[in-house]
Amino acid sequence: MPTLPLETPPAPFSTGELRSRRALMRATAAAQGAEVVLAYGANRTGSAIPWLTGWPVTREALLLLPQEGAGRLLVGFHNHVPDARRTVHDAGLGDEVDPIGDDPAQATLRELRRLGPACRVGLVGPVPAWVREAVGAWARAVVVLDEPYIRLRMVKSDEELRWLEHAAALTDLAASALLEAAGRGADEREMVAAAEHAYRPAGGTHHICYVTTTSMSAPDRCVPAQWPGERRARPGSVVLFELSAGWGPDHPAQLLRTAVVGAEPTALYRRLHGVAETVRDEVLGRLRAGVLPAELLASLAGVRAEGLTTVDDLVHGLGGGYLPPVLSGRDLTPRGLHAEPLRAGTTLVVQPNICTPDFRAGVQTGEMVVVTDTGHRSLHRFPPGLLTLPFDGSGPYGRS
Known part of the structure; x- marks a missing residue:
C-alpha cells in the first residue's frame, strides 16, 4: 500500500484556544443557571478535563471552574501530580493543581467551600455517586451540564x-x-x-x-x-x-x-x-x-x-x-x-x-x-x- 509522508505535527493547543473553550463552557453553564462547573474523569474517561486544561485524565481528576478566575484541578495518585502541574503550567491558565487525596467527595467539598457560600454547581462527566451526593447536600442546586457540553464538542475549532x-x-x-x-x-x-x-x-x-x-x-x-x-x-x-x-x-x-x-x-x-x-x-x-x-x-x-x-x-x-x-x-x-x-x-x-x-x-x-x-x-x-x-x-x- 502507498505510504503518504507525514506533515509537520500541529503545535500544542494555544492558551487562547483553551481560554476560548473555557469561555464557551462558562457561558453554557451560566445559561443553565450554574455558578461553578465541576468536571470529573477517571481511568482515561471524561473528556471535559483534557478539553479545558490539557491534562489527559489518568487515574482520577476533578476540575472546579468558577465563572471568574483560575480553576482548581485535583489529580488522583500523588505521582501524577507533577506531570499535571507541568501540563497546566505550560497551558498558561494559572490553575492550581493538587492531589485529590483518599476521599474525593471531601476534597470536592473543601474546594467548593473555598470559592464562597453554597451555590449552584454544574456537573460534567461521569461524576461518581459519592461525589454527586456530597455536592448535592452542600449546593443550592445541582445542574447536569452533559448535554450542553456535548453540543459544544460537536463543532471543532x-x-x-x-x-x-x-x-x-x-x-x-x-x-x-x-x-x-x-x-x-x-x-x-x-x-x-x-x-x-x-x-x-x-x-x-x-x-x-x-x-x-x-x-x-x-x-x-x-x-x-x-x-x-x-x-x-x-x-x-x-x-x-x-x-x-x-x-x-x-x-x-x-x-x-x-x-x-x-x-x-x-x-x-x-x-x-x-x-x-x-x-x-x-x-x-x-x-x-x-x-x-x-x-x-x-x-x-x-x-x-x-x-x-x-x-x-x-x-x-x-x-x-x-x-x-x-x-x-x-x-x-x-x-x-x-x-x-x-x-x-x-x-x-x-x-x-x-x-x-x-x-x-x-x-x-x-x-x-x-x-x-x-x-x-x-x-x-x-x-x-x-x-x-x-x-x-x-x-x-x-x-x-
Whole structure:
C-alpha cells in the first residue's frame, strides 16, 4: 500500500484556544443557571478535563471552574501530580493543581467551600455517586451540564481540526502498515502490532484497532473484531479493519477498509462492497450544514432492497468523544442531539458496514470527514475502494 509522508505535527493547543473553550463552557453553564462547573474523569474517561486544561485524565481528576478566575484541578495518585502541574503550567491558565487525596467527595467539598457560600454547581462527566451526593447536600442546586457540553464538542475549532487532520495522516500510515503485514501472512495480533508501530514513533496515540480476517469462500465474520485473535491472512482471505490513531488525548481520526489477499474478490464480496460504496456516496452527497441526520438514513433503503443488512453504525461523530449524531440502521428515528441539524465544523465518521442477513459475510468502508456549509471534506488521503493485496509468504509472517 502507498505510504503518504507525514506533515509537520500541529503545535500544542494555544492558551487562547483553551481560554476560548473555557469561555464557551462558562457561558453554557451560566445559561443553565450554574455558578461553578465541576468536571470529573477517571481511568482515561471524561473528556471535559483534557478539553479545558490539557491534562489527559489518568487515574482520577476533578476540575472546579468558577465563572471568574483560575480553576482548581485535583489529580488522583500523588505521582501524577507533577506531570499535571507541568501540563497546566505550560497551558498558561494559572490553575492550581493538587492531589485529590483518599476521599474525593471531601476534597470536592473543601474546594467548593473555598470559592464562597453554597451555590449552584454544574456537573460534567461521569461524576461518581459519592461525589454527586456530597455536592448535592452542600449546593443550592445541582445542574447536569452533559448535554450542553456535548453540543459544544460537536463543532471543532480550527486548532482541533489541525489536530484531527494530523491524526488522519497517522491513521492512514497505520493502515498501510496493517495491510502490508496482512499481505505477508500476519495474524490479527501482528496486524495490530504493525499498525501501532507505524504511528507510535511519530508521537501518535492509540485509540482503537479492530481487525478480523476470514475466508472469502467460507466466511464467518462480518465486522472487525474488537479483540484480535490468531487468525492468519492467507490467499483467499478477506481482511476488515476499523482503525483510529490519535494526536494527543481524545483527538483520533478513523479509517475503515476491506481488503482481499492473494486473490480476486468473489462475487459475494464484490456485491457487498458495491452496495457499501453506493451507500457511502449517498451519505456523503447529502452532507452539508443544516441537513437533518434523519435524511442520511434514507441512504440505507438500497441495502434493504438488496436483501442485505448492517451491524455497525452508519454515521457517528468523533473527536472529543463518541459524539452525536450516532445513526444506526436499527433505529430510523434519531432523537435529541442525534436529530439536530448538522453544523459546519462537525466531524463525522461515515462507515457503511454491509452484511449478509446471516451475519457471516460483511464489508466495511469509510473514514472521518468534516461537515462544511456546502458539503464535506475528508480528513484522509488513503485510497478508497475494495483493496486487493498481493500475498508474500516469504517474510517473518509467512509461517504455518
